[in-house]
Amino acid sequence: MRNVVDAPEEAIRRLLSYLRQLDCMLQEGKRSFSSQDMAEALHLNPAQIRKDLSYFGEFGTRGVGYDTERLADELRSILNLNRNWEFVLVGVGNIGVALLRNPELRKQGFEIVMAFDKDPQVIGQVVGEVRVENVSRMRRRVEQMGTRLAIIAVSLESAQEVGDSLVEAGVEGILCFAPCYLRVPNTVRLIPIDIAMELGRLVYRL
Amino acid sequence: MRNVVDAPEEAIRRLLSYLRQLDCMLQEGKRSFSSQDMAEALHLNPAQIRKDLSYFGEFGTRGVGYDTERLADELRSILNLNRNWEFVLVGVGNIGVALLRNPELRKQGFEIVMAFDKDPQVIGQVVGEVRVENVSRMRRRVEQMGTRLAIIAVSLESAQEVGDSLVEAGVEGILCFAPCYLRVPNTVRLIPIDIAMELGRLVYRL
């Protein structure tokens, strides 16, 4: 084992949830735990937790368990979360505003450093801690700042166009809230969040 | 084949994306298509699309392909999306407001019929088309209205408590934006959306 590239995407998802749970444990003052404890908290199989971790190393002590703080540090290091990440936001509508005003993201190291919109009513306004700029300047500004990550929160109609501009500007990862499949080169990582689709999943078999 | 219960959860996710794509095709006036066409549009294997559909029936014509409108109808029927679904929203903060003001959801048949918050500043205000009520009345109102679905958009601290109340009130499905693992009986369907976690996935390997 210990082959990082073998770790399936689902394992990464779970590692993130382990980290989230570790922060809860720390807040409760729980300084160590077994895979059994974590499994009960997250409704998982303890072996799965151990296997997920084993892709990246040995972080526990046999007969004892895991040190909460140590594992949190290790996970942050594995997941590249022990630093700040800068994002550009495109589309300052309802969702965009919600993201700009959410202090939780910044706390976790995700900082929106620029925001763009096409609506003259919105351009120039300060939301959260950034001033909304005209989307026509987006490409140049993103190139200039060297921002590698973007969040698309525009309408279905504009999404592909905005995505193309971002890719041209050198963005390497996109989180997209628009309800469509964004075509991007496969050098660019794309994660879609479609709330209507999640509601659809919820409704299935009910 | 034709065994509905065998359809994996991932297939349901994909069916939803097929439906979304079909709506795009209809808008473009594309009245029929092959699994190959759809596969190219969504970056999938055509056999996977055919197999996903085959869990539920035969919807195409050999040698010809699929009728766009017919398949859209069939999928809406399979996915229970040919009717309106009523939701209760708890937490009218940034995300809650974004959901209430999003007309797209209603168009797709997802209607927020009640909204609750604990903040006196927010209670009584009309957002979108509903008046925000005091969360203390939530349980009674949900029981009364018989609402089966809920969206939790409250803080981490309140999420579990709110979830428990909703379950007691008879809710059967919950979409949760709070960054924690909600404990619910396994008769209740839970779908979590954690934006920070998705950003974390985006950042991994970058």
Next chain:
DNA sequence: AATATGTTGTGAAAGTGAGCACAAGCACAA
């Protein structure tokens, strides 16, 4: 009617991920 071309539906193969079960290792007591 026969042939060529195209596309579906699906059994079977290949590939992938999860869970079991146990050796390895730690802690503490006798």
Next chain:
DNA sequence: TTGTGCTTGTGCTCACTTTCACAACATATT
């Protein structure tokens, strides 16, 4: 030092998903 109890790390097996490959069917052409 030896023994007991506990928990990790992991090879192996089983189950599930995806993909392949082809028969079945449709349409068009000669």
